[in-house]
Every structure is written in structure tokens, then in C-alpha cells.
Amino acid sequence: MAPVQAQVLPTSPQSSITPEKVRDGIDLQINGEHYLHTGDPQMPLLWYLRDVLRLTGTKYGSEHDGSGADLILLDGKAVSAIAVPMAKLSGRQITTVEGLAANDGGLHPLQQAFIDEDAIGCGYCTPGWLIAALDLLKRKPHPDDTDIDQLPNRCRCGCQTRVRRAIKRFAAGKAGQP
Ligand code: FES
DSSP: OOOOOOOOOOOOOOOOOOOOOOOOOEEEEETTEEEEEOSOTTSBHHHIIIIISOOTTSOSOHHHHOOOTTEEEETTEEEETTTOBGGGOTTOEEEOGGGSSOTTSOOOHHHHHHHHTTOOSSSSSHHHHHHHHHHHHHHOSSOOHHHHHTSSOOOTTSOHHHHHHHHHHHHTTOTTOO
């Protein structure tokens, strides 16, 4: 009887794929969407919004002139996006001006009130005003001119008086009305 030949199994080729480790990152929620930031934890939020996500509604400015143009809502409170590093944002909820409109694209009533009162000049300061006003309105649903003037925002186009009217129009529930 012929001897039984041992069967030699073919060896598997060396894999050229290197398994990737799960990367640490900062889990952010911006306008209801989750993002994982794996870059520099000291990067200011403003640059992440503008340069990474291309959410350019939030503007640079307050570091020098106190215009309030870089305000965003962090857990519902208005804060400067240039002053907050990414490392402080894990698990926090961020809303930018792009997140104010409804899912169908309809304007937030405060945005409508700004249009009603013609409170927008060049528009540079407008996102910051909207964010700061929403924070104020949550604390004080019917603010007066003094409350509004105490916001950190300034308008170089001279819209301050019309901004006051817009915020008060919204507070009165008259956005979108004649
Ligand atoms: S609308 Fe131009 S700075 Fe305010």
C-alpha cells in the first residue's frame, strides 16, 4: 500500500493592510450633527467651524473690537468661538447661526424680525447679534433697550437702533407681521 502523503496547506500571503487603531477624538455636536475632531485640541472652535466645516456664518472679530461677531451658543449660552478651544467641547452642544433655521429652510422668527426691521447692513455682525439676542431672550423674554445695549455686540454699519427694534418685535411675537 502506498504511503499517505501529508497535505501541505498554502500559506496565506503577508497582508498589506495595516489595521488602524481607533483614534481618540473630541466628540462634538454642532447644529444637531455629530463630528469627531482628531486634530489639535487647542484649535479655537471658530477655525473648526469656518475652515473645517465651512460654516462661515460665525465671523472673526471680537478678539480685537468686541463686535460679538464670533458668538455661538454653547449648551444654550452665548460664548465667543475664538476663545473656546476644541478640548473644552467634548459632549457639548453647539449651535451656530446656520443651525437657527428650521429643517425645511424656514427662517427662525428672530431672523425674520431682523428682516422686518431692516436691521441688516453689510451683515457681518448679524449672526453674532442673533446668537446674543437668543441668549438674552431666554434669560429675559421682554428685554428693554438697556438690556440690548449691554450685549457685547456692536454694528459698524449703524444698525444698532434697528437691531433693538428687531429684538423687541420678536419678543412681542410680531415677527413676520406688518
Ligand atoms: S450690518 Fe455691517 S457691521 Fe453690522
